[in-house]
Amino acid sequence: GENVEQHPSTLSVQEGDSAVIKCTYSDSASNYFPWYKQELGKRPQLIIDIRSNVGEKKDQRIAVTLNKTAKHFSLHITETQPEDSAVYFCAASRDQAGTALIFGKGTTLSVSS
């Protein structure tokens, strides 16, 4: 089955700096890669996703890149703000009935002002 590795497990940055979180996956059939943000005491929520036919996607300060050959994808947050502090999870899934998102172990991002 799919296995998703995520690094780093914790990341501390100064406000205004960029943050990068990296994930690798094992199943070459995976073709959907979302990122979820979980604030303290709250539920995970989708912030951005990318499909395998796209190499990069951007939404304001957040961008995701995908390298299918190397089987890794990354989340980039620019101009970080204290409200970006949360746990970020990457995930992977493939287009097969009955499957589900497989998540990485999460990255705790702390943005200090």
Place this chain on the structure above:
Amino acid sequence: ETGVTQTPRHLVMGMTNKKSLKCEQHLGHNAMYWYKQSAKKPLELMFVYNFKEQTENNSVPSRFSPECPNSSHLFLHLHTLQPEDSALYLCASSQDTRAGSEAFFGQGTRLTVV
């Protein structure tokens, strides 16, 4: 509010108790999931239901028993749990299980086994 509601929010149970967790969604989704979130293995997939049929059991011990009576409701029946089962249990739903179908999470049930 994402439309996925879990009850109870907090649960403390003894190892000999039997309890059930409930998840309800009013998003018209056909797929529902149980995830376990603990410090050791965050967001670990437990069960997948697609159109009320269980399609995946991710090697979950039999002391956890899921039930999906219809596409809007999902239960997790618990019995003779162990302290290491203490965790946040998150329910999620999506339109279906196809890739690209966004998963919406409930707020979770914080379970403590004593």
